[in-house]
Amino acid sequence: MEPKWWHKAVVYQIYPRSFKDSNQDGIGDLRGIIEKVDYLVQLGINTIWLNPIFSSPNDDNGYDISDFRGIMADFGTMADFDELVTVLKANNIRLVMDLVLNHTSDEHPWFIEARKSLDNPYRDYYLWAKGFEGKEPTNWESFFGGSLWEQDQQTQEYYLHLFSQKMPDLNWSSSKLRQEMYEIANFWSEKGVDGFRIDAVVHIDKELTYPQAYNPGGRPYVMAEQYYANRPLVHDYCQEFYQAVLANKEIMTVGEAASATIEEALKYTAPEREEFNMIITFEAISFDIDPNLNPAVPPKWTQKRPDLQEIKRVWMKWQDGLYGKGWNTLYWNNHDVPRVVSRYGNCEQYHQESAKMLATLLYCLWGTPYILQGEEIGMTNVAFPQLTDYRDVEIQTFYREALATGKVSHEEAMAMIHARSRDNARTPMQWDTSDNGGFSQVKPWIGVNENYQTINVAANLADPNSIFYHYQRLIYLRTKSSYSDLLTYGKTTLLLPEDDAIFAYTRTYGEQTLLVVANFFEAPKTVTLAGEVAEIIVQNYPEVSKQLGTISLRPYEANVYLLK
Ligand code: TEU
Ligand code: CA
Numbered sequence: 001m002e003p004k005w006w007h008k009a010v011v012y013q014i015y016p017r018s019f020k021d022s023n024q025d026g027i028g029d030l031r032g033i034i035e036k037v038d039y040l041v042q043l044g045i046n047t048i049w050l051n052p053i054f055s056s057p058n059d060d061n062g063y064d065i066s067d068f069r070g071i072m073a074d075f076g077t078m079a080d081f082d083e084l085v086t087v088l089k090a091n092n093i094r095l096v097m098d099l100v101l102n103h104t105s106d107e108h109p110w111f112i113e114a115r116k117s118l119d120n121p122y123r124d125y126y127l128w129a130k131g132f133e134g135k136e137p138t139n140w141e142s143f144f145g146g147s148l149w150e151q152d153q154q155t156q157e158y159y160l161h162l163f164s165q166k167m168p169d170l171n172w173s174s175s176k177l178r179q180e181m182y183e184i185a186n187f188w189s190e191k192g193v194d195g196f197r198i199d200a201v202v203h204i205d206k207e208l209t210y211p212q213a214y215n216p217g218g219r220p221y222v223m224a225e226q227y228y229a230n231r232p233l234v235h236d237y238c239q240e241f242y243q244a245v246l247a248n249k250e251i252m253t254v255g256e257a258a259s260a261t262i263e264e265a266l267k268y269t270a271p272e273r274e275e276f277n278m279i280i281t282f283e284a285i286s287f288d289i290d291p292n293l294n295p296a297v298p299p300k301w302t303q304k305r306p307d308l309q310e311i312k313r314v315w316m317k318w319q320d321g322l323y324g325k326g327w328n329t330l331y332w333n334n335h336d337v338p339r340v341v342s343r344y345g346n347c348e349q350y351h352q353e354s355a356k357m358l359a360t361l362l363y364c365l366w367g368t369p370y371i372l373q374g375e376e377i378g379m380t381n382v383a384f385p386q387l388t389d390y391r392d393v394e395i396q397t398f399y400r401e402a403l404a405t406g407k408v409s410h411e412e413a414m415a416m417i418h419a420r421s422r423d424n425a426r427t428p429m430q431w432d433t434s435d436n437g438g439f440s441q442v443k444p445w446i447g448v449n450e451n452y453q454t455i456n457v458a459a460n461l462a463d464p465n466s467i468f469y470h471y472q473r474l475i476y477l478r479t480k481s482s483y484s485d486l487l488t489y490g491k492t493t494l495l496l497p498e499d500d501a502i503f504a505y506t507r508t509y510g511e512q513t514l515l516v517v518a519n520f521f522e523a524p525k526t527v528t529l530a531g532e533v534a535e536i537i538v539q540n541y542p543e544v545s546k547q548l549g550t551i552s553l554r555p556y557e558a559n560v561y562l563l564k
Contacts, residue, residue, distance in 0.1 A: 328367030
């Protein structure tokens with residue numbers, strides 16, 4: 001595979017609202033990021049993915065965009081943005097921006113126009129349908145819960161919204177609309193942006209005959225992704241986007257493709273198809289969800305203990321399925337999922353060990369790693385007591401719909417929100433022990449996790465054995481060390497596939513082989529592994545023997561050995 005800069009990218013995801021507040025209004029902003037560039041340099045990352053910073057009424061924290069060429073006032077100005085680009089370039093950090101092609105805000109001028117009349121020139125930019133038997137056109141369910149149709153008072157027609165009702169979906173079958181979107185992408189690429197993370201892109205084409213979906217019961221609306229995910233035209237549009245925006249530029253693209261299979265992923269990422277460089281899928285992070293657990297709520301709100309054999313099987317499917325043909329991404333966390341150390345680790349007794357184990361396992365695999373802000377210091381989930389403490393629009397809809405079924409109590413709904421909500425990933429970055437974790441001098445837009453007194457950047461930087469330095473080591477190994485090519489291009493081979501507690505694999509490239517061994521759980525475990533160790537290059541316990549054979553792994557122990 002022809003080497004590309006993004007093969008060695010380590011991407012640090014910044015959720016700007018929650019990173020650093022520079023002007024004491026309780027909201028993170030662009031100047032806050034500029035203040036913290038030195039910290040990112042110290043961590044060693046070389047790429048930033050910035051969640052949306054465009055003008056937005058903030059129904060969905062910036063994913064509802066009202067001006068694709070403007071900066072959200074909360075975050076600063078275009079001059080601040082330009083300065084950020086300059087500072088990042090000076091520090092050799094590349095910038096990947098979020099690009100939302102699937103929908104706009106209902107406050108976008110296009111939609112304000114479109115809803116005025118059936119023959120408005122912008123009508124065709126969105127998706128409209130008449131009601132069916134006095135109800136919504138279809139029984140399709142929004143990703144945020146409830147119907148994905150909303151009736152518009154002006155014309156009585158319904159518009160389609162996969163996400164909140166303030167986020168009408170765009171009509172990609174309109175070539176005029178498509179040209180508008182390409183121009184927006186070119187605007188940002190001309191501003192010096194190095195890449196795009198393309199939001200919810202698998203959904204841009206829909207089945208425009210709007211059939212009813214089979215609904216086996218339980219809830220009034222049903223997920224019907226066959227009608228709005230990974231449909232064939234999506235690939236045509238991606239290729240058109242490539243020609244209009246990306247061709248002959250070294251711009252990295254990562255498509256958000258939550259529900260893509262390997263087959264689809266190959267279509268999106270095979271270089272010769274000229275669509276994207278890589279995609280983000282959700283299969284590799286959904287191991288603790290069980291759709292059969294509670295039919296009264298959408299699957300994402302359920303929780304079960306992960307099955308390591310399944311994790312291994314799915315991860316290896318992606319390692320093998322794309323190797324040499326496409327490109328892979330590696331991530332535990334993003335702004336849409338609860339914090340991994342709370343899900344798979346043990347934050348009370350083995351916080352450091354389990355956080356380091358999870359990082360070691362994932363970031364030694366093949367693919368481009370993504371780190372969500374705060375992951376590198378072991379930030380955890382929150383459990384706010386009141387519904388009103390939560391900010392995410394999805395949580396509010398979920399709560400309403402869940403209680404309306406009559407099968408979910410307030411207490412049960414709150415427990416689900418504590419375990420599964422997106423706000424877990426969105427609490428302010430914990431910088432130090434000062435008020436509000438050093439994020440802001442005033443009360444932040446969303447509460448700070450009360451554990452900021454112990455889990456924070458300052459404490460991590462002061463402790464040579466901290467989670468931060470473990471991430472720093474892994475990033476260094478991937479980007480700058482003599483193992484960089486091995487970790488970037490080496491082949492992954494799974495060992496001990498049947499073991500239900502140990503995740504072990506090798507990475508091989510040329511003459512070099514690394515062996516990664518991790519105990520995924522708390523109970524100590526003995527395993528037999530062959531090989532002669534030249535050096536131990538990563539460990540999460542102070543004393544580790546170089547002797548392989550029959551070895552005993554402590555709770556969450558994870559080691560990386562260079563083999564002879
Ligand atoms: O998320 C989109 C997303 O998760 C969907 O693709 C969908 O939930 C999935 O296909 C289920 O199978 C992105 C952003 O990451 C999120 O924060 C936004 O709220 C959303 O798009 C709307 O812009
Ligand atoms: Ca601010």
